[in-house]
Amino acid sequence: TLKASNGYAPLNDDFDNFYVRRLKMRLDDCFARPTTGVPGRFITLMDRKSTDFNRSYQFTGTYTQTLNVSSYNYLGFAQSEGPCAEAVEECVRKYGLSTCSPRGDAGTTDLALEVEREIAQFVGKPAAMVFSMGFVTNAGSFPALVSKGCLILSDELNHASIRIGARMSGAVIRSFKHNDIEDLERMLREAISQGQPRTHRPWKKILVAVEGLYSMEGTMVDLPSIVALKKKYKFFLYVDEAHSVGALGRRGRGVCDYFNVDPAEVDILMGTLTKSFGANGGYVAAEKHIIDKLKSTNAATLLGESPAPSVLMQILASLRIITGELVPGQGEERLQRIAFNSRYLRLGLKRLGYIVYGHDDSPIIPIMLYHPAKIAAFSHEMLKRKISVVVVGYPATPLISSRARFCVSAAHNKEDMDRVLAACDVVGDILQLKYSTGVAGGA
Ligand code: PMP
DSSP states (O other): OOOOTTSSSOTTOSHHHHHHHHHHHHHTTSSOOOEESOOSSEEEEEEEEEOSTTOOEEEEEEEEEEEEOSSOOTTSOOOSSSHHHHHHHHHHHHHOSOOOSBTTTTOOOHHHHHHHHHHHHHHTOSEEEEESOHHHHHHHHHHHHOOTTOEEEEETTOOHHHHHHHHHHTOEEEEEOTTOHHHHHHHHHHHSOTTOTTSOTTOSOEEEEEESBOTTTOOBOOHHHHHHHHHHHOOEEEEEOTTTTTTSSTTSOOHHHHHTOOGGGOSEEEEESSSTTSSOOEEEEEOHHHHHHHHHHOHHHHSSBOOOHHHHHHHHHHHHHHHTSSSTTHHHHHHHHHHHHHHHHHHHHHHHTOOBOSOTTOSEEEEEEESTHHHHHHHHHHHHTTEEOEEEOTTTSOTTOEEEEEEOOTTOOHHHHHHHHHHHHHHHHHTTOOOSOOOSSOO
16 A cells, blocks of 8 residues: 555555556566567567566566567668668767767757758758657647647647647647547637638637657548648648658658648648657758747757767668668668558458557557456467567556557568467457457458
8 A cells, every 4th residue: 555655645646546556567567578689570578577466577587589569660770780770880980979968059960960951851841950859859849839828729649748748838728539620620610719710819829739640549640631721720730740750651751741742731740760760859840940940949959968979870871761862772662561561460450350440551550459457468468479569558548448559660571460460360369359250351
């Protein structure tokens, strides 16, 4: 039991804590264990054993290599060999590991400027800015874009970094139903004074914030419909492409590329560099005057450490592989592989009888477990078959909407996908997860 150090209620005495503590004891034993080595096609886990009733764990001194469908390594750039690794190695020798300074002081390297120029070009915006963390890119950018007197309309499933950034801005925040264009339009109509749809009164600015691809659902934003609404209601649009840049679109340039929408229609294209680029950090791409303002007012970069040079080199090298500049044809090949693997695994899981969430082209593939007791069990059964998969439950999802989430990568091949499907076939029977009657032929 918890003890209250102040004589009243313990600081963490609430339902969330009760639930999370109880469940966490079991969840700690899931896939979420220390890893070692590259989170690539395979991932190596540290083996451990429970030492007491409260499930404290001890490293047993052995390791297990598992097939990795748990990392956001969409294009397979998380690797320790090949052209990216060579470029990074050379970079460390030239630049060392850290700039030991924020951007505002001596932390702006020539590499940072190069990355910003190439990212802007890649996503189709005039300018861009890099940050040392994806989370901070959102958390730091909203307060630089909107303030008190502004309105943010945010998809209810937006990532915590967006919600925290929005809160820190001081703007009023309203959430619309996930991916529900009618609900968004209803809110816009309500927000804008009657008869004056082209002004933002009584709001200084209205900013609509969405994600390109939602990582808990595998759903994709309905960008064409939001852009149509934007033309009608004249709001500003912020799209977080953490999971879509590199992973979606014919040329891997994200949701604008996927839907053939002109990037000029989106005011802010934000993304992280931790997923498709196998690096670290985030970026914001926009008109030059917006980037200039972000650079001069964003506390996170003015006062926080700049991205490490070696990380910037990883971004440059992977970006140049995607565009075909560094290794002709390899980018295209990676994009084709992730697209094939995503559709193949999704369809296979549906055929087995799983309830699969999300868009057909999403490389994030959530299957529904529903019952919280099945979270740890599914993870265990997959681990027994040497497959690492992320399992998710409350509070990240509603209480009875627990799920497992496969992250497909260009580093995988068809054989890997077949191995996941064979394991899911058996585990689905053991845990009674085949809730649907299956799909004959189609998606
Ligand atoms: N935005 C979204 C939509 C995310 O899913 C995440 C993290 N997965 C972030 C921002 C934060 O990025 P990072 O992990 O690179 O800090």
